[in-house]
Amino acid sequence: MSDTITQTSETRPAIIVDHVTKTFLKRNSHSLKEAFVGWTKGKKVRADTFRALDDVSFQIGEGESVAVLGFNGSGKSTTLKLVSGVMEPDGGRVFTRGRVAGLIEVGAGFHPELSGRENVYLNAAILGMSKEQIDARFDDIVAFSEIEDFIDQEVKHYSSGMFMRLAFSVAIHVDLDVLLVDEVLAVGDEAFRKKCAEKLKELTQRGVTMLVVSHSMGMVKDLCPRGIVIHEHKVLFDGPIDRAVEIIRTTPH
Numbered sequence: 189m190s191d192t193i194t195q196t197s198e199t200r201p202a203i204i205v206d207h208v209t210k211t212f213l214k215r216n217s218h219s220l221k222e223a224f225v226g227w228t229k230g231k232k233v234r235a236d237t238f239r240a241l242d243d244v245s246f247q248i249g250e251g252e253s254v255a256v257l258g259f260n261g262s263g264k265s266t267t268l269k270l271v272s273g274v275m276e277p278d279g280g281r282v283f284t285r286g287r288v289a290g291l292i293e294v295g296a297g298f299h300p301e302l303s304g305r306e307n308v309y310l311n312a313a314i315l316g317m318s319k320e321q322i323d324a325r326f327d328d329i330v331a332f333s334e335i336e337d338f339i340d341q342e343v344k345h346y347s348s349g350m351f352m353r354l355a356f357s358v359a360i361h362v363d364l365d366v367l368l369v370d371e372v373l374a375v376g377d378e379a380f381r382k383k384c385a386e387k388l389k390e391l392t393q394r395g396v397t398m399l400v401v402s403h404s405m406g407m408v409k410d411l412c413p414r415g416i417v418i419h420e421h422k423v424l425f426d427g428p429i430d431r432a433v434e435i436i437r438t439t440p441h
Contacts, residue, residue: 200250201283202251202284202397203282203283203285203366204281205246205247205271205280205282206281207244207280207281208241208243208244208280208282209239209277209278209280210263210270211237211238211239211240212240213236213238214237239421241418241421242421242422243279244421245280246423248397248399250365251392252397252398253397253411253413253414254399254400254415255400255401255415255432256400256415256416257415257418257432257436258417258436259419262421264401265292265370265401267401268292268368271288271368271399272290274292287316287364288367288368289368290370291352291355291359291368298311298354298355300342300343301342303341304343304350304354305326305340307354308329308330308339308354311355312361312362315364316363317362325361329357332353332357332360333350334380335354353380356384366397367391367397367398368399369400369402370401370402385410388400388411398412408433409429412429414427417432424439
């Protein structure tokens with residue numbers, strides 16, 4: 189299927205993914221021990237390549253909220269990591285406009301030996317906030333996260349849900365232009381997930397550009413009018429979210 193559109197918004201693009209290819213090395217030895225034994229015996233360790241993305245292109249206009257859909261291993265999370273700058277493409281180009289915050293991996297960017305309070309300041313500073321700005325928003329960040337009793341505890345003792353709550357809360361209190369969300373809302377109780385979804389809606393109403401990866405079809409239909417389906421590492425469809433969800437539900441694995 190080649191129902192592909194490049195941009196549904198007339199505004200200038202906030203994200204451009206231009207003919208992007210990403211390849212990873214896949215070693216054939218089953219373990220580091222086997223690789224070492226092979227090396228000592230003078231055997232070459234064969235390595236194959238795995239193409240995670242193959243000539244992927246799309247544009248997201250400023251203020252658009254777009255879902256990236258696909259089966260496990262299709263390249264969705266790789267796409268978000270390339271947009272966030274965590275990875276670089278092997279071919280093609282990725283451009284973003286403005287300040288980008290990524291909720292891509294639970295606890296990513298948190299230093300385990302620092303307290304929750306210290307990590308708030310560290311992560312907010314990385315996202316471009318001044319100390320004065322963090323001071324002014326610190327209480328709101330902690331209150332939204334609902335982990336006030338643990339804010340001065342080292343985060344190495346946090347559960348994955350506590351990581352997610354604090355990371356999400358920091359990101360949404362930053363003056364950001366682009367927010368990348370990858371399945372982190374799958375962590376936590378139903379009440380907190382609902383609160384996060386409402387906050388994401390508020391951000392879209394404020395004009396924040398959003399790229400969302402999720403297996404929750406209900407959530408993406410509620411948040412995103414547009415969906416991009418990545419299947420077998422290529423863009424299969426780019427268009428209305430209802431059609432994108434239908435394609436996901438009817439396409440064989």
